[in-house]
Amino acid sequence: MTRPSFDAQREQLQRGHFIRVVNYHSTPRGARAELASELAGFARDYAPVTLDDLDRLFETGTWHKDKPGVIPVFYEGYRNSVTVAAPLCDELGLTGWFPIATSFVDCDPEHQEAFARAHWISLVEEDTKGGRIAMNWDEVAEISKRHVVFPHTAHHEGFDGVFSDADLEREVVESKRQLEAVTGQEAPAFVWLHGSSYGQSPRHDQVVRDAGYRYQFANTMIHRIN
Template structure:
């Protein structure tokens, strides 16, 4: 991987050669018009970022599009990510990035509200009006055909609570296998609860590397792992 100098990075930022990451959680239908307007503004001013685009940036150290890139990230695996956010991205030509808490998706809809409240998954009133809160696996598979899906652990855990070998296996490895089995594609990235950075725990960093992830998303950066 090419490592550009600090001056080169400054020059690229001045020219708009960068990627902006914008994080979302629940995207209820009641806020669809607000989200549509925001994403439309991004689509006007930024270029979509596919997985191939991100790979190219890390391999060359140079952003290759005329506009800076945009990665809209829709966390957790809410049903409305599939029914509201993804269709808006499709309409606007944006590539959405969807980190999925796989056990949330696997949870029986009857218990999804309880699961969410027990695992730091925020809910708005619309989420709790009955019915399914999380995506199902068919929706995850469909998303993977035009967007990027990857694990946000299994149980929406942070590295500070996934402490045993069994915890790490479930949150880091099994979540990847579950997504790959459904999508038929490599799960390229991983993200902990709270967006913890790579480099905070050698044990957990090793688990992410061993699982074969290329990227770890964090609150302040995207880390290239492998």
């Protein structure tokens, strides 16, 4: 797509032709009412964004809906993303985007709290009351039917902690293969821990490109990379 001028970007923003990305992590049942109210406000003021919608925006350079878009992003792969966040999105007609740390889902429930604490996955009190903290693979497959599921590395890693070829294969490539095998569909996007931008490391960028991702989510933008 041709890079728009600043004036064109300003005009698009003034016309509401933009996408707002809102990030969430654990969404405990105890805070369900608060989350429901917030998501309801987004559903009222914004349009849902499917993968096809995002592709169309990058292909044409123009947002095609009457309202600006919103992407609620629910990180890590918490079980409450399935029991709380996804059902609320379903009720409100929103498309949720779920970046999954695949090794968190793979982890034995008995060890998930320890895994989370060792891998920068924040826990609230409700998460530690016993039982499974992460969603399971059946739940990943189920939410992928209505929402967008993609890798957040395997072990919740930042690019600055992934050095060897084996590490890159595991965190970037194998996590994609695993999600695609479970869901039966493309994992179109990737995101590092800390939301690091595309363009900070040519080596890491190359692995992301070669893996076949179309998008990289970052703290300040969504990068179209393929």
